[in-house]
Amino acid sequence: MSAWAAPETLHVPIDHHSAVQTAADRARELAQVCRMPGALPDRAAVLASELASNISKHARNGALFLQQSPMGRHASPDTALDIVAVDNGPGIPDIGLSLTDGFSTTRTMGAGLGAVRRIASDLTLRSAAGRGTFAHARLAAPGGAKPLADIGGLCLPAEGEQTCGDAYAVVEGEGSMTGLVLDGLGHGPDAAAASRRAVRTFLARAGAPLPEVLDALHSALRHTRGAAAAAVRVGAGRAEYCGVGNIRVAALSPHGITQQLTGQAGIVGYHLPAPRSRYLDVSDCTTLVLHTDGIDHRWTRDPDPAELSLPPTLLAASLAHTHRRRRDDATVLAIGSPQGIG
Structure with missing residues (x-):
């Protein structure tokens, strides 16, 4: 069984050319905190610098999200780093050409995305004309552990806060995946303390029926x-959801939102109604998304088709970048291809 308790995500807006150096510095520092060995911290800085520079030169309203990859919280070589870049620029007309060494549209040396492809352990790149570019570069030590199954998640504090009161955790079992998303009441250190305690409890009880998990929380x-807390258990063809409070779940396909649910009224720790599970048919679903109210729920009313087809890591970043309410903590958990589990 693999378990992952998500750390907070570092958010670096790319709104000025000086932000390129900031992104590089933050990536190097995070890699050092994660105890990545050898030259990997410097490689993380190069990845962040190139992705941020690409936004600065070619796009607008861009950002980088930096965090430890969902591979377990162990020392190297099992530690990996995710660097996700999003923007609202014109898009890349020819992705294959853009990944070619020496290619440039700005008369520079043309390292850019070609360097990112060489340095990253894995690179996922999506772009749509007029809708922006999304890139996910993962950096891992050679021979390290494989990442947790196809998930994407971000956990961002409210503007002005140093600590996020939201949290999420994922446990991958035999033939299923169980996820938890939390929104500690208010924000700041006390909300974060509540969420951390809930995560510890969840990791100890993740195999129990979901209503029992909510009772334990x-x-x-x-x-x-x-x-507020919501747990979801995803297996082949069906997902079970049990939640209390303002955490929403949506099942996505490339054609739209197929189902949506929100939690029962109440506050875990104060007033808990008898928890009950509800179910979603995910046989035709490509991604299951849970999020706190730091993400504006109105994104589901008219979702961008290009966004719906993004893989989980890029989808989570796109939702946080485009639909985040910055005065509140915000968490997104996206679980991909639930029909393939088991």
């Missing part, structure tokens, strides 16, 4: 601020 959070 309720008992654990009695002397905290409390939280």
